[in-house]
Amino acid sequence: MNAQMLQPAAQPHTAATTPTPAIALERLVKSFDARPVLRGLSYALPAGRTLVIFGPNGAGKTTLLRTLATLARPTAGRALVAGLDVVADAGEVRRLVGYVGHQPHAYEELTARENLLFFARMYGLRDGAERASKLLERVGLRARASDRVRAFSRGQAQRLALARGIVHDPAVLLLDEPDTGLDQEALALLERLVAERRERGLETVLTTHHLERGLRLADDALTLVRGRIAYAGAAAALDVAAIERLYAGERLTSPETGGAA
Amino acid sequence: MSTQATGARLAWEQFWAIIWKDLRSELRTRQAWMSMGLFALLALVVFNFAFDLRVENLATVGPGALWIAFIFASILGLSRNITVEQDRGPMDRLLIAPVDRAVVYLAKVVGNVIVISVIEVVALPIFAMLYNLPIIQPAIAPILLLGTLGVAAVGTQFAALAANTRARELLTPLLIFPLIVPVVIGAVRATEALLTPIHDDAPWLGLLVAFDVIFLSVSAITFQFVVEE
Numbered sequence: 001m002n003a004q005m006l007q008p009a010a011q012p013h014t015a016a017t018t019p020t021p022a023i024a025l026e027r028l029v030k031s032f033d034a035r036p037v038l039r040g041l042s043y044a045l046p047a048g049r050t051l052v053i054f055g056p057n058g059a060g061k062t063t064l065l066r067t068l069a070t071l072a073r074p075t076a077g078r079a080l081v082a083g084l085d086v087v088a089d090a091g092e093v094r095r096l097v098g099y100v101g102h103q104p105h106a107y108e109e110l111t112a113r114e115n116l117l118f119f120a121r122m123y124g125l126r127d128g129a130e131r132a133s134k135l136l137e138r139v140g141l142r143a144r145a146s147d148r149v150r151a152f153s154r155g156q157a158q159r160l161a162l163a164r165g166i167v168h169d170p171a172v173l174l175l176d177e178p179d180t181g182l183d184q185e186a187l188a189l190l191e192r193l194v195a196e197r198r199e200r201g202l203e204t205v206l207t208t209h210h211l212e213r214g215l216r217l218a219d220d221a222l223t224l225v226r227g228r229i230a231y232a233g234a235a236a237a238l239d240v241a242a243i244e245r246l247y248a249g250e251r252l253t254s255p256e257t258g259g260a261a
Numbered sequence: 262m263s264t265q266a267t268g269a270r271l272a273w274e275q276f277w278a279i280i281w282k283d284l285r286s287e288l289r290t291r292q293a294w295m296s297m298g299l300f301a302l303l304a305l306v307v308f309n310f311a312f313d314l315r316v317e318n319l320a321t322v323g324p325g326a327l328w329i330a331f332i333f334a335s336i337l338g339l340s341r342n343i344t345v346e347q348d349r350g351p352m353d354r355l356l357i358a359p360v361d362r363a364v365v366y367l368a369k370v371v372g373n374v375i376v377i378s379v380i381e382v383v384a385l386p387i388f389a390m391l392y393n394l395p396i397i398q399p400a401i402a403p404i405l406l407l408g409t410l411g412v413a414a415v416g417t418q419f420a421a422l423a424a425n426t427r428a429r430e431l432l433t434p435l436l437i438f439p440l441i442v443p444v445v446i447g448a449v450r451a452t453e454a455l456l457t458p459i460h461d462d463a464p465w466l467g468l469l470v471a472f473d474v475i476f477l478s479v480s481a482i483t484f485q486f487v488v489e490e
Contacts, residue, residue: 069357072490094359105350109286121278122358124266148289164354 020083022047022172022203023068027077030063037063039227040077045220048201050194052208052218052235054243059224061207062101065176068205069099081172095123098170102177104157108150112141112160115149116167123168135163139189154181162190173197175206179213191217211240275360279368283342284375293338293376300337301384304330309391323392324452328445330384332412335377339416340433342373344424352488362485366417370477373413374406381405394456401455407469408448414473415440418480421487443472 021044030038038060045051055061066072067079070090079086081093106115113132120128136145139159149157158181166173175194179187194217197204208214214235215221221238223231223246230246231238266274287293308326312319346352355365385405389396416437423432451465 071353071356091359091361094357097357099354099357101350101353103350105354107282107286107351109289110282114282114285118278118282119354119358121274122355122360124271124274124359126266 020047021045021080022049022082023051023205024080024083025064025077026080028064028067028074028079029076030060030067030072031075036075037227038067038074041224041227041229043222043229043232045203045205048203049219050198050204050206050217051220051222052206052214053222053224054207054209054211054214054246055224055230056247058226060227061224062176064224065099065174065205065207068172069097069174070094071099095168096171098165098168098173100161100165100173100175100178102180104149104154104161106149106152106157106160106164109148111146111148112136112152112163113145115160116163119164119167125168128167131167132163135167139163140185155183155186158182159186159189162186162193166193171202173202173204175204175208177207177209179208179210187213211243215240272361272364276364276368276371279355279360279365280372280375283369283372287342287376293341294379296341297334297338297377297380298383301330301334301380302387304333305384305388305391312392319392320394320456321453323388323394323396324449324456326392327388327396327452328408328449330388331377331381331409332441332445334380335373335409335412336416336434336437338376338380339373339413339420339437340423340429342376343369343417343420344429356488362488363481365488366481366484367477369417369421370410370413370480373417374409377409377413378405381409396452396456398455401452403466404448404451404455404469407466407473408444408451410473411444411448411469411476412441414476414480415444418476418484418487421484440476443468447472 023043023045025041025043028038028041029036041064053061053064063072067074067086068081070086070093073087082096084093084096086093106112107118110118113136116132116135117128120131125131133142133145136142139162141156141159141163144152144156149160152160158178162178165175165178175190178190182190191213194204194206198217198219204217206214206217215238218235221231221233221235222229223238223243225246305326308330312322312326346355356362385396385401388394416433419436419440420429420433423429423436426432447465447468450463451469454465
């Protein structure tokens with residue numbers, strides 16, 4: 001599919017109902033060595049919503065999440081989290097955001113508990129030990145709390161990464177294909193986590209290739225194709241078959257764009 | 262809701278937490294210590310054989326051999342410390358946390374100084390024995406500390422810079438060695454002045470202090486541009 005042929009997504013459907021969107025993109029461009037990865041994205045996620053981002057490999061999903069996590073600087077345009085600019089207010093944004101990538105990236109020579117305690121200290125949390133214990137219990141790693149991460153399986157390390165991502169109870173949680181390498185029990189845990197945040201009115205942004213899971217967990221959906229928004233709208237309005245066609249290279253129908261996008 | 266440390270107190274706690282994390286990891290693997298220690302020992306032994314054959318006055322050559330061994334060994338450890346963190350991605354996760362990059366840099370420098378100092382403490386008596394020089398004396402401590410701090414200050418910054426490149430094994434020493442020439446000169450001359458009766462009024466320790474202060478200050482400010490995209 002030629003992304004150039006896609007019409008731009010419409011303005012966010014509920015943006016007018018909240019004065020400060022949880023996430024706002026304003027003509028966001030990100031390029032690597034003059035190669036554009038994000039091509040002028042404009043979007044707003046209202047507060048308290050869960051967003052799932054779909055898109056084929058290379059669509060720009062990870063780059064978008066890394067930009068929101070302050071790990072990548074926009075080439076042009078702006079990205080805002082809770083009204084704070086990810087460049088100008090990076091320090092404040094970092095306090096608000098939690099990030100879990102598709103690679104665990106834990107300190108392998110530290111134990112699971114030490115990893116969580118370390119990050120609790122980075123966020124200045126006074127009750128780090130208590131939080132670490134609760135989170136290890138929650139992600140099913142209590143029995144391995146004192147084992148070095150080097151000895152963990154991929155799935156166990158990813159569970160730890162999940163615990164690390166929420167150690168400071170972030171206002172906005174960014175999950176970049178967090179289901180990679182997780183077993184069924186851990187997947188259920190992940191889904192419970194997202195559902196609980198949804199009930200608490202906290203924002204979660206999730207990328208996944210598991211279409212049914214993504215649509216089940218999210219209120220809103222965003223689909224990226226070659227760095228452009230191909231769909232922005234309610235998750236319930238997007239059916240799995242449509243996204244599968246998108247992955248297969250066909251054009252997508254977006255209710256937000258009033259027809260074929 | 263948990264209470265949170267903020268401001269200078271938070272930075273102080275983060276500083277020590279990063280040092281603790283790096284030293285804990287090193288204590289468990291001892292990889293840097295093993296490679297650095299073996300390299301320093303081998304260099305001192307090889308230099309000793311070479312100088313034994315050609316040089317009469319070891320006191321004038323010994324300090325050079327000592328610092329070359331320390332500096333080359335240090336580069337091994339410095340490069341490993343930062344590369345492991347950046348290669349395997351935990352640095353990304355650290356950078357997402359609200360921690361000032363200057364705090365990360367200074368903590369890494371102090372951690373590296375501690376790791377290198379352990380090698381120096383072990384290697385110094387071996388050097389004294391091999392070269393038969395009275396180097397174990399209190400006055401060597403500030404020279405070692407200032408020289409090591411200079412090497413760690415430059416090494417931490419440029420190992421981080423080179424870690425993002427494909428040719429990092431080549432780039433790291435290429436970037437570091439030219440910049441630490443003042444440290445080499447200052448440390449070698451100050452050590453030599455300690456071991457020889459020749460009176461040397463040049464302020465070698467002052468040179469080391471000035472270098473350390475300037476490089477630590479500049480690097481603390483610029484480290485964010487090295488580790489962030």
